[in-house]
Amino acid sequence: MRIDRMYVESSEEPLGIDVPSPAFRWSFAGDAGRGLLQAACRIVVALSEQEAGSGTGTVWDSGFKDTRNCAQLPYEGPPLLSRTRYYWRVEVRMAAGEPLCSRVSWFETGLLHEQDWLASWMEAPASGEQAEDGAAPGALPLFRTEFRLALPVKSARVYVCGLGHYELRLNGRKVGDRVLEPGWTNYHRTCLYSVYDVTQYLQEGANAAGVLLGNGFYHVAGGRYTKYKGSFGTPKCLVQLEAELSDGSRVTLASGEGWRTAPGPLTFSCIYGGEDYDARLERPGWDRPGYAEDGGWTPALRAAAPAGKLKAQGSPPLLVRRVYHPAGYTHPRPGVYVADLGQNFAGWVRIRVRGAAGTRITLSPGELLKEDGTVSQKWTGSPYRFHYTLRGDDEEIWSPRFSYYGFRYVQVEGAVPAGVAEFYSTLGDAGLLGLEGCMIDPDMERTGSFECSDDLLNRTHEIINMAILSNAKSIFTDCPHREKLGWLEQVHLMGPSAAYNHDIERLLVKTMEDIRDAQLPGGMVPTTAPEYVVFPEPWEVFRDSVSWGAAYVLTGWNLLTLYGSRRLLEEHYGGMKAYVDYVTGRSKGYLVDYGLGDWYDVGPNGPGFTQNTPVALTETAMYYHMTEVFAGIAQLLGRGEDASFYRSLCGRIKKAFREAFFDGEACRYAEGSQTSYAMPLVLGLAAEEHEPALLAGLIEVIRRQGLRTTAGDVGHRYVLLALMQSGHSDLVYGMARQSESPGYAYQLLHGATTLTEAWDGPTVGKSQNHFMLGHIEEWFYAGLAGIRYRFDPATEGFALDLRPAFPEGLSYVRASHRLPCGTVRVGWEKSGSGQLTLEADVPVNCTAELRLPASSADAVTESGSPLREAQGIRCTAWEDGCAVLRLGSGSYRFHSTL
Structure with a gap:
């Protein structure tokens, strides 16, 4: 075992740090024994590699601190100097086993003072x-x-x-x-x-x-x-x-x-x-x-x-990270050629051309085609085009620098692709010697992988991730063409899904900073940050919506639970509090009757404004949720008076919510949409005694609607969470596979290569590259593979809750996710005879609880040994046909009879 990756401000060997007290982080790798926990650590910072290597902290020596925290330990030495390279090393004492010492790493400061x-x-x-x-x-x-x-x-x-x-x-x-x-x-x-x-x-x-x-x-x-x-x-x-x-x-x-x-x-x-x-x-x-x-x-x-x-700039830089080539060209009309790159993505084109000086080439990118085979920009902002005028060299190579688009097709005018019969010499056009599509996304590390025996789910996983990457720039955009705006609801709702696949910590930090810059003096958080478009009356509903503005509180909380970052909560505490107070002041009897609600749900009308669930239900539920989370933040930061006040406020919101929306006779909220059942269940607004009936109501309405989703941008995540958390992943699996509109399978069967804006986007139009409805990605990891985790401030470590699901029809699932401290892996395979094999890797410095289904405790073995003889495993309970096992770090191979 060794100390593996070393980070400062979530970057390896970064240039230009300008945070006064940067945070250190490290992970573990190698052949680890079972149950290994960090007990203490010591960080030394020096001005030379030799000093740091010898353990001499000439700038700062933290001394050994009794802590499990390896995710976010702040620098506490003298003020850092501008334009200076600092070298650092960490020593770790484990609760058992040999001490560990890292290699020497470094970070470099930027210009810290205006006079620099x-x-x-x-x-x-x-x-x-x-x-x-x-x-x-x-x-x-x-x-x-x-x-x-x-x-x-x-x-x-x-x-x-x-x-x-x-x-x-x-x-x-x-x-x-x-x-x-x-x-x-x-x-x-x-x-x-x-x-x-x-x-x-x-x-x-x-x-x-x-x-x-x-x-x-x-x-x-x-x-x-x-x-x-x-x-x-x-x-x-x-x-x-x-x-x-x-x-x-x-x-x-x-x-x-x-x-x-x-x-x-x-x-x-x-x-x-x-x-x-x-x-x-x-x-x-x-x-x-x-x-x-x-x-x-x-x-x-x-x-x-x-x-x-x-x-x-602390967010990851943008790079050209993938290149796509056309399989061929169509020729829909004279002088017009259309390349199909086979994949919708965000970026630009790169061309190689040859022709006479002054020849002008027009390149029109688009996601869809018109009936005549030419490129359509109907839903993505028109006109958008690239023009290149040749200088007349033998061969010229060009790509744009400062503008990008979302597209799959490229319409070419003024140049004839090489290999086409009437190559350019007959028309005086240029010769298009090559065309490439260059995908642009941030230089952020991949942290997760997922695959299963169902190719439909694998393809759904792929199109969601393509949409996430296409819309990850220096902000999370809604789409890479028509708007390119930082709509905030998707950041907190889709944040866990994105985080399973990529290290988005630095993008979330920038999101918090963008929200701080966008917040109005009265506390309001606009729906977009940076706020370039200000929606005036009568469209102010697009500017002020709690399900969007709550991103300020909930993204801060995600930075703690996903990455262990506490400092951001302290830095933004005042702004988060101001927003909760703003919403409280604008509420009417603790109900929020304004905002966008469950945007883009499915109803008799086309996609857009909510059709199934009252706006006030969705917005008030989110108001309650962010207030409850903020009360927890206040408690964590030692602000007891605030914690008490906002907990009390939660009680008043919950009471008003129930009085306004709960139908006791029918045991449902509002008219019983999928969203109105799910949000109270997941967010704790439902009375405990009503939860079984509400869950039954949710399941009944989903089955009655043919396993089709009717929830929208906000509600769909909570529908999936309500089903996953109650052990009904089989129903989620059925919803994921049903191929009639609306749904993920419908999009794939109609040619989508990225997730679309509307549930039936490939046929209804709108953007073909949105990630706001991709919440099932969270279920792939947390439901099917069962990888659920959180940073626990009390223990200063990551706690894993491994609860895989085994729907009928799936024979195997394999997933991994790299936490700040190391990589967790879960893979399972079941046979037709009822035999289950489950492998799990728990990283060093983590604890895990695993729920393993089996016919009895005697039917479980680990690495060939009976469960009672297995090292580092404690069976704490037997619940609902599952052995509840406490695990420390290590690699495990379980076999059981279902």
Whole structure:
């Protein structure tokens, strides 16, 4: 056994930390014995690798602390210095066994103080030129400067913020592989900067730096399709390069005086409308030393700083992580070709072309096709397109930089794909030598895997994850085309589903920060964060809804239970409290009668506003839930008076809820929709004596409706949880497999490759790439595999509750999930003769309770031995035909007779 992964602020060896008290985390791996728990740990931080390696904490030595916590231990040493690399090591004492010592890792701080910034913001002179298609005036600018380094470079960092987006270049090379930098924010409150190690980009002697700017969400001027049109200012950038030379001397290059600017070949860029690039306007060599300026270069102007405070970007950077190729092209009409990439995703295209200078290629991406075979953008925002104008070289390669879309198909005009009979020479068009679809998603680690014997469930798992990844950018978006807005309900409702598959901690942290920046002075949390679109009357229902705003409290709680992060609760306590108080103040007798309710449920009308469940029921239930969670947060943080007040408030909300919605004679809430049965059951609003009848009512209505879901964006998660928690996963399995509209199987049978916005999206239209209805992903892990877990502040460790389900028709399930401390795995297989084999791996520093079905205790063996003889296992009860087993860390192989 060994200490494996080491993190600071949830990143391995991060550059640019600007948190005053960063959190340390580590995991365990290797051949672990059973029942191993961390008893104490010691962290040392030093300024050299040698000192840390020898256990000398010249900066900070925590001393041994008696704690099981390995998920979030804060730095408690003297104030950290800017632009400094710190080395750290952890020693762990186990409750039994040999002590462990980690390797040496490191983290590096950013610019922690305003005075550390020597650079000035700069922008280009205003241009009056008008782009094509009525786009915003002027080509986007280039900035450049040259500088000399007298000696070889020992180490170099660059700190950069370009608004809305930027590409940084040094000596003719793009710095790094990140795209769409920096992350989106409310730029009046926060502007994110990034830090790069550029040691290998610099050279002794002459050097050159260049920056391209794009508009992003900072400057949405329109010209084509827009959901939001507004501006925080015109594009600008801030660059500070610091190099340590071989003799120890330091050199700083700062944006401002001496930098030059000129219009670039990017003639149009809109986060909603697309991007145009004219390769004839390129300025070859502009980002290299020794460039002889052509016309159009002028001194860069000093720009007013944006209102937002500079902050190091902590969310994972966006990368091109997958590439798709078309199987072929259709030719729906003369001069028009359509590529099918076979997968709906979010990103852009990359093309290889050859043709005459001035030939213009139009690329129109889309999710669906029209009846005539051309690309449709009906549901995704139109017009959106990419234009590329050739410079006339033998072969040219191009992809956009600052705009992306959700699509599966690409319509090509102005170029003929290679291999097509009338190849470009006959029409004067360019030759399309290659086309690729480049998927963009965050550089976040995969933490989970799931598969089972039912391919329909495996494919459902795949389309949900494609939708999650397509909508994970620097925020969780609703869709990657029409809106690209950070609607908040999906963050807390789908957060556990996403977390089973990927490490989303840093994205959740940014979500909390975006909510803080969006919160109104009176406490209201808008439905979207950052709030780019403000919905005025009569559409204010789209701005203020508890099931959306509750994300502030519930995402904070998820950060604790999923990742052990307590600091975020302390940092955002005041804002969370203000929101609960705002909702209380706006409620009427503790009922919330406004908001969106169970959005996109299934009824006689098309998808949209709730049809089955009163808005007040859904919104009041969520009000109760977040208030109860907030009372627990207050208790955890030692704010006893607040805890007592909000617990009392919960009682008043529950009483008002029952009086308003509970029908005692029928034993149901409201008219008995799936959502109105499930939410009170799961959230604790139902009286205990009524729970059996309510559950029976939920099951009866689902069966009466042919195992079809009628719940929407909010309620569906609670329907699945109510069934899973009560032992009715067989019913969930049936709902997942029924192939008539609406449902997951219906989407797959009608060609969906990502989860759609509406339950019957492939046939009804709307977005074909939404993740808001993907709650069954949580059931795959927590229900079928039974992997349920939470960080327990009392023990400072993760507790596993392993309760797999074994629906008739499934023969095996295999799943894994990497917790902050290590990986848990559960796999089971059953035979037709009633034999069950279940394997489980419990990580070091975890405890688990496993419910194992069996005909009797004597019918259970572990690794071939009778249960009573197995090491590290304690049978604590026998309930409902299951042995309840207490497990420590280790690998287990159980065999039982059902």
